[in-house]
Amino acid sequence: MVPVRLRICALVGREAVEFEKEMKMPRVPFVGQALDEGRLGVTEPVYVASVEFSAVFQAHVVRCEDDDATEVGDADALADAYARAGWREARRVSLHVCPPHEHKRAAS
Numbered sequence: 001m002v003p004v005r006l007r008i009c010a011l012v013g014r015e016a017v018e019f020e021k022e023m024k025m026p027r028v029p030f031v032g033q034a035l036d037e038g039r040l041g042v043t044e045p046v047y048v049a050s051v052e053f054s055a056v057f058q059a060h061v062v063r064c065e066d067d068d069a070t071e072v073g074d075a076d077a078l079a080d081a082y083a084r085a086g087w088r089e090a091r092r093v094s095l096h097v098c099p100p101h102e103h104k105r106a107a108s
Contacts, residue, residue, distance in 0.1 A: 001024040001025065001026060002024065002025050002026070002027060002028050002059075002060060003022070003023075003024055003057075003058065003059035003060070004022070004023060004024070004025050004028070004029065004059055004060045004061075004062050005020060005021070005022050005054070005057055005059045005060070005061050005062065006020065006021040006022075006023065006035070006037060006046075006062050006064060006087075007019070007020050007061060007062065007063050007064065007090070008038070008046060008063075008064040008065075008066070008067055008087075009066045009067070010039075010066070010067035010068075010069050010078055010082070011066060011067065011068050011069060012069045012070070012072050012073075012074060012075055012077075012078045013074065013075070014094060015074075015075045015092060015093065015094055016092070016093045017075050017078055017079060017082075017089060017091070017092050017093075018089070018090045018091040018092075018093075019079075019082045019087040019088065019089055019090060020087065020088055020090045021037060021085075021086055021087045021088070022059070023037070028051060028060050029048045029051060029060075029062055030048065030051065031048050031049065031050060031051065032047060032048060033047065033048045034046070034047055035047070035048065035064070037085070037086075038064075038067065038085065039067070039069075039078075039081040039082045039084070039085045039087070040081075040085075041085065046064040046065065046067065047064060047065045048062055048063070048064060048065075049063045049064055049065045050062075050063040051063075069081075075092060
């Protein structure tokens with residue numbers, strides 16, 4: 001069994017929430033592989049985007065493709081869904097867009 005640390009970023013509204021899950025797998029997953037470890041399990045798998053070995057964690061860090069959770073009401077409901085699937089929340093970030101800057105021309 002190979003130790004892996006799964007990571008995923010889920011987007012809901014104007015927030016991004018990152019989740020992590022540690023587990024053992026029979027072999028190192030490969031890029032593009034479908035894993036039934038997501039918040040919806042087998043019904044909607046997550047896909048591997050990258051795999052790197054981390055000497056710090058002594059595990060393969062598997063980055064999954066972003067989860068566009070448009071059907072979830074808010075970030076707290078999203079965190080609950082991932083917690084039920086065995087994930088822990090690692091970070092929450094606001095995605096508020098900066099308003100465009102207006103540049104005033106100097107009078108000539």
